[in-house]
Amino acid sequence: MGDGRANNSNSHSxxxxxxxxxxxxLEQYDVIGKIGEGTYGLVFLAKIKSNRSKPIAIxxxxxxxxxxxxxxxxxxxxxxxREISHENVVKLANVHINHADMxxxxxxxxAEHDLYEIIRHHRDKVNQSINQYTVKSLLWQLLNGLNYLxxxxxxHRDLKxxxxxxxxxxxxxxxxxxxxxxxxxxxxxPLKPLSENxxxxxxxxxxxxxxxxxxxxxxxxxMWAVGCIFAELLTLKPLFQGQExxxxxxxxxxDQLDKIFKVLGHPTQEKWPTLVNLPHWQSDLQHIxxxxxxxxxxxxxxxxxxxxxxxxxxxxMLEYDPRKRLTAAQALEHEYFRMEPLPGYNALxxxxxxxxxxxxxxxxxxxxxxxxxxxxxxxxQPVSSGNSVSGGMQGPHVMQTRSMPRPMPxxxxxxxxxxxxxxxxxxxxxxxxxxxxxxGDDWIPSTEIKALLSYLT
Amino acid sequence: MAAxxxxxxxYKQLLDPEEVHVVHPLDKERGITLEDFxxxxxxxxxxxxxxxxxxKVRQRVVATAITYMRRVYVRRSMTEYDPRLVAPTCLYxxxxxxxxxxxxxxxxxxxxxxxxxxxxxxYRFDRFEVKEILEMEMKILEALNYYLVVFHxxxxxxxxxxxxxxxxATQLTWGLVNDTYKMDLILIHPPHLIALACIYIASVQxxxxxxxxxxxxxxxxxxxxxxxxxxxxxxxxxxxxxDERVNSAMNKLAK
Numbered sequence: 093m094g095d096g097r098a099n100n101s102n103s104h105s106x107x108x109x110x111x112x113x114x115x116x117x118l119e120q121y122d123v124i125g126k127i128g129e130g131t132y133g134l135v136f137l138a139k140i141k142s143n144r145s146k147p148i149a150i151x152x153x154x155x156x157x158x159x160x161x162x163x164x165x166x167x168x169x170x171x172x173x174r175e176i177s178h179e180n181v182v183k184l185a186n187v188h189i190n191h192a193d194m195x196x197x198x199x200x201x202x203a204e205h206d207l208y209e210i211i212r213h214h215r216d217k218v219n220q221s222i223n224q225y226t227v228k229s230l231l232w233q234l235l236n237g238l239n240y241l242x243x244x245x246x247x248h249r250d251l252k253x254x255x256x257x258x259x260x261x262x263x264x265x266x267x268x269x270x271x272x273x274x275x276x277x278x279x280x281x282p283l284k285p286l287s288e289n290x291x292x293x294x295x296x297x298x299x300x301x302x303x304x305x306x307x308x309x310x311x312x313x314x315m316w317a318v319g320c321i322f323a324e325l326l327t328l329k330p331l332f333q334g335q336e337x338x339x340x341x342x343x344x345x346x347d348q349l350d351k352i353f354k355v356l357g358h359p360t361q362e363k364w365p366t367l368v369n370l371p372h373w374q375s376d377l378q379h380i381x382x383x384x385x386x387x388x389x390x391x392x393x394x395x396x397x398x399x400x401x402x403x404x405x406x407x408x409m410l411e412y413d414p415r416k417r418l419t420a421a422q423a424l425e426h427e428y429f430r431m432e433p434l435p436g437y438n439a440l441x442x443x444x445x446x447x448x449x450x451x452x453x454x455x456x457x458x459x460x461x462x463x464x465x466x467x468x469x470x471x472x473q474p475v476s477s478g479n480s481v482s483g484g485m486q487g488p489h490v491m492q493t494r495s496m497p498r499p500m501p502x503x504x505x506x507x508x509x510x511x512x513x514x515x516x517x518x519x520x521x522x523x524x525x526x527x528x529x530x531x532g533d534d535w536i537p538s539t540e541i542k543a544l545l546s547y548l549t
Numbered sequence: 550m551a552a553x554x555x556x557x558x559x560y561k562q563l564l565d566p567e568e569v570h571v572v573h574p575l576d577k578e579r580g581i582t583l584e585d586f587x588x589x590x591x592x593x594x595x596x597x598x599x600x601x602x603x604x605k606v607r608q609r610v611v612a613t614a615i616t617y618m619r620r621v622y623v624r625r626s627m628t629e630y631d632p633r634l635v636a637p638t639c640l641y642x643x644x645x646x647x648x649x650x651x652x653x654x655x656x657x658x659x660x661x662x663x664x665x666x667x668x669x670x671x672y673r674f675d676r677f678e679v680k681e682i683l684e685m686e687m688k689i690l691e692a693l694n695y696y697l698v699v700f701h702x703x704x705x706x707x708x709x710x711x712x713x714x715x716x717x718a719t720q721l722t723w724g725l726v727n728d729t730y731k732m733d734l735i736l737i738h739p740p741h742l743i744a745l746a747c748i749y750i751a752s753v754q755x756x757x758x759x760x761x762x763x764x765x766x767x768x769x770x771x772x773x774x775x776x777x778x779x780x781x782x783x784x785x786x787x788x789x790x791x792d793e794r795v796n797s798a799m800n801k802l803a804k
Contacts, residue, residue: 161641161683167646170690174695175558187695191687196687244553
């Protein structure tokens with residue numbers, strides 16, 4: 093990428109015994125500390141020395157375990173991010189490689205906020221709803237980015253508040269960036285368990301056709317998620333908070349469906365003709381159709397009049413039949429976006445003076461974890477002592493030995509917990525905490541996003 | 550991106566022939582000529598296709614792998630980037646990029662197996678282990694500047710054949726397209742023009758009058774014809790390639 097040349101010179105002189113121990117590329121950054129940790133690695137906040145301390149989020153992929161090199165996940169994420177370019181999609185600023193320990197780093201423009209934290213701030217701290225201008229601007233920009241992705245045949249597949257970033261102070265203040273791409277598995281096998289190693293993925297934003305076992309997913313799954321996020325922006329509460337059924341692979345999520353049916357009413361074959369073809373609808377008739385919810389109560393849940401354009405838009409995004417569900421392009425044309433207040437570029441600061449501006453907190457940074465401590469400077473292979481991180485048992489796989497593997501969306505950086513919490517989070521997680529983790533609370537996050545490349549077959 | 554060639558990195562990276570047909574100074578020092586350079590890339594392209602049969606990946610993965618390899622040698626020397634390691638590693642990387650990952654140790658297994666095949670037994674293809682492949686994978690990622698999306702003529706081909714009413718030429722043109730990866734065309738021309746050139750050749754060969762159809766396409770027929778000529782030239786020259794020629798080129802590298 094930008095520093096391709098620097099990389100080359102690095103790779104040519106791999107045994108650069110001279111000067112510092114840092115990989116050459118690292119010299120261009122001041123690393124501030126760790127801002128997130130996930131299944132796929134760690135995320136650090138850094139500043140570019142040469143560019144007026146421009147903040148960058150560096151996502152470090154875990155070193156491959158013996159045998160399979162750069163994870164296909166990372167490959168797909170790089171592949172996608174290297175091609176896309178849109179105001180409302182996170183920007184990959186650079187890719188770095190440390191040949192000595194075969195670790196891979198993606199550098200992104202740093203975004204200070206995300207919808208998960210913004211919603212939480214309003215719910216738990218300021219105790220008031222998000223103003224209409226901000227909701228509308230966030231939603232419009234999210235749809236704008238999604239429309240770009242969809243028109244390029246990319247399905248995100250894991251949209252949720254923590255993956256929707258919002259830029260902090262600076263030229264792009266208040267601009268939405270869709271993040272966390274590329275963890276798509278083979279696209280013929282949708283929604284494979286989002287991970288093999290017990291990582292939890294919240295199911296709250298998952299479209300009903302997927303919950304019912306649809307084998308092929310389309311851009312409509314993203315629109316369902318946007319509908320859920322829209323409702324959450326309005327009410328500050330997740331719209332469908334189902335209890336996740338654990339187990340692999342991809343167990344049937346009855347409770348999640350039930351939560352949806354309760355609000356939207358039972359889907360019917362009239363409204364959704366292909367419903368009967370879905371595997372779980374077929375095989376689990378009794379359970380699914382056990383409870384009948386006749387009355388749709390969406391407007392009660394979101395406290396909107398059925399005549400309100402916001403309600404109209406929301407209900408079209410939450411259309412059961414994926415073929416009837418609104419597309420991102422259609423949603424952008426909706427009346428809701430043409431009424432006052434009009435959506436704006438800076439979603440956080442309304443253009444009208446006098447409006448109250450909410451100050452959102454910045455991401456906590458754990459400065460005790462230095463990126464260099466996670467970089468092996470010796471040529472990989474057996475590392476028994478060379479690692480600066482104590483307690484390491486497995487050589488180069490440093491982060492596996494660190495406290496507790498809080499899954500997080502890599503780019504949609506989940507906040508670090510405040511130190512106290514952080515410390516207590518280690519092995520002694522209670523069952524209750526685990527439950528909350530699974531349900532997308534606090535530390536959750538997530539996971540993976542699925543992006544889909546279906547070009548060229 | 551994924552759907553639109555014209556906004557893709559592939560399009561932006563297309564090169565002039567003069568940029569592609571350049572022997573790296575380090576390779577020149579070893580006496581490698583432009584002819585040798587092309588021969589080695591051809592030989593390694595065949596090797597990739599052969600290895601792909603064993604590891605069982607689709608043609609598109611092969612095409613992507615060969616494209617990666619050819620891109621690598623636009624900027625890197627064969628002296629530093631040993632083709633015997635680069636070629637299988639490109640296939641390994643392409644298998645991940647094209648969603649059909651094959652384990653590295655399987656690659657190593659088949660590389661060794663293939664080594665007992667006469668054609669590839671001369672040059673110690675077998676000396677590489679998983680570790681070398683994984684290290685090279687990273688170097689290739691870097692050499693490719695992390696651009697991994699590659700467009701191929703295949704999709705355009707089937708659409709165009711349909712449109713031209715030439716479905717009967719599918720087999721022939723598909724084979725022609727496969728053979729274009731023995732050259733550097735994919736680095737130089739948009740894939741749909743390569744597909745058209747193959748259709749053009751098939752039209753001529755099958756005596757099918759297609760002029761009006763080609764004209765309606767509003768593409769630069771001169772480019773299409775030039776690509777077609779290049780392919781035909783390649784076939785002509787291909788007949789003259791002997792094992793000795795390949796061996797002598799490879800030996801300059803083996804040292």
